[in-house]
Amino acid sequence: MAVDDMRSDNLEEGQVPQRWSMRLPATLKGVAVASEAIEQLLVSVDCPKKILRQVLVAADELLSNVANYAYEDDPGEMEVTAEIQDDTLQLTIEDDGQPFDPTRAAEPDTTLSIADRPIGGLGIFIVMRTMDEVLHKHVDGRNLLSIRKRLH
Numbered sequence: 001m002a003v004d005d006m007r008s009d010n011l012e013e014g015q016v017p018q019r020w021s022m023r024l025p026a027t028l029k030g031v032a033v034a035s036e037a038i039e040q041l042l043v044s045v046d047c048p049k050k051i052l053r054q055v056l057v058a059a060d061e062l063l064s065n066v067a068n069y070a071y072e073d074d075p076g077e078m079e080v081t082a083e084i085q086d087d088t089l090q091l092t093i094e095d096d097g098q099p100f101d102p103t104r105a106a107e108p109d110t111t112l113s114i115a116d117r118p119i120g121g122l123g124i125f126i127v128m129r130t131m132d133e134v135l136h137k138h139v140d141g142r143n144l145l146s147i148r149k150r151l152h
Helices: 028-044 049-070 122-130
Strands: 019-025 077-085 088-095 133-139 142-150
Touching: 019 028, 028 049, 028 077, 028 088, 049 077, 049 088, 049 122, 049 142
Parallel strands: none
Antiparallel strands: 019 077, 077 088, 088 142, 133 142
């Protein structure tokens, strides 16, 4: 699905919607498409570069986790919704893969050297530290993960 295929309100050509939703395959290609759309949205509202990078890193981590771990055999789908309201981005990722609540993930021991630290967990740690809010619900067999970040 191309960024131009997003569901959104009626817009004039060239405008980026303040709210959109897209259903994508839970693959690394789907991650790339969603990331591009998120970046376009943030650039359209003159998001500061530091916040833009933080959101893109968080989105990449969370979307990649769905693509890599949510589905055992065949890749499923994920629905990504982005909305800017009151100068705050809310990004919601929904999937019906394996239940996983990143807000309950154990924090990595960052006092250990990289050589002594087990692999995994650092991406979620970064998301939790850089986003203003991270919420997860598992409802009717679906993971609903939302992050919020104030933009200015």
